[in-house]
Amino acid sequence: MAVDEEFIIEQLTKADLIGDERGLISFFGTYLTQIYADFSNKMFFRFQKALTPHLQKAAGVLLANAVQECGYFTFRGFIDSPDWEALMGPMIDTDEDMLYALVALCNVFGVGKLKVKELIPGERFVCVTYNSIEADGYLKEYDKSDKSQCYTLTGLSAGLMDLVYGREFPHGLNTFEAIETKCRAKGDEYCEFVVKRATF
Numbered sequence: 001m002a003v004d005e006e007f008i009i010e011q012l013t014k015a016d017l018i019g020d021e022r023g024l025i026s027f028f029g030t031y032l033t034q035i036y037a038d039f040s041n042k043m044f045f046r047f048q049k050a051l052t053p054h055l056q057k058a059a060g061v062l063l064a065n066a067v068q069e070c071g072y073f074t075f076r077g078f079i080d081s082p083d084w085e086a087l088m089g090p091m092i093d094t095d096e097d098m099l100y101a102l103v104a105l106c107n108v109f110g111v112g113k114l115k116v117k118e119l120i121p122g123e124r125f126v127c128v129t130y131n132s133i134e135a136d137g138y139l140k141e142y143d144k145s146d147k148s149q150c151y152t153l154t155g156l157s158a159g160l161m162d163l164v165y166g167r168e169f170p171h172g173l174n175t176f177e178a179i180e181t182k183c184r185a186k187g188d189e190y191c192e193f194v195v196k197r198a199t200f
């Protein structure tokens with residue numbers, strides 16, 4: 001059975017994502033918190049702009065890598081949950097199905113709807129989005145950027161490949177690396193993330 005993304009999104013958007021008294025949201029075997037997009041955007045952008053120009057590129061790599069690590073462990077928690085098995089299990093026969101299911105789940109969180117453009121199993125993954133909240137947030141606050149600004153989706157796209165094609169968990173982190181080759185924050189029509197095996 002192929003992965004039915006629209007069905008997954010329809011089912012999960014019915015979920016009652018209300019935090020408990022500590023603000024924690026129980027979801028797919030893990031705990032999430034809800035934060036305003038503007039808050040995370042400003043935190044990421046101002047962190048970089050507080051640095052000297054020659055450190056800003058390195059800061060962007062570190063931000064994406066932090067998301068990659070967070071996504072790797074959080075999404076593994078989702079995969080191990082009974083909720084995942086109940087909803088996704090019947091749709092997943094191959095590693096590629098698993099990647100598409102992870103992308104569908106990623107698309108529930110509202111950071112930008114990813115669409116798979118290319119997948120070479122175990123080697124390369126290219127995805128695009130027209131509505132990254134980071135590109136929107138950047139353009140709301142600043143003039144057009146001279147570099148890509150979507151660190152969350154850059155990190156997540158690599159983290160998902162780590163989970164599917166990396167070594168057995170938890171040793172697969174950083175098997176892949178991603179770069180954002182197009183970004184609306186710098187004037188492109190859409191954001192594009194290219195993931196390939198890490199060279200470091």
Ligand SMILES: [Zn+2]
Pocket residue numbers: 132134135148149150180182183184185190191192
């Ligand atoms: Zn972007």
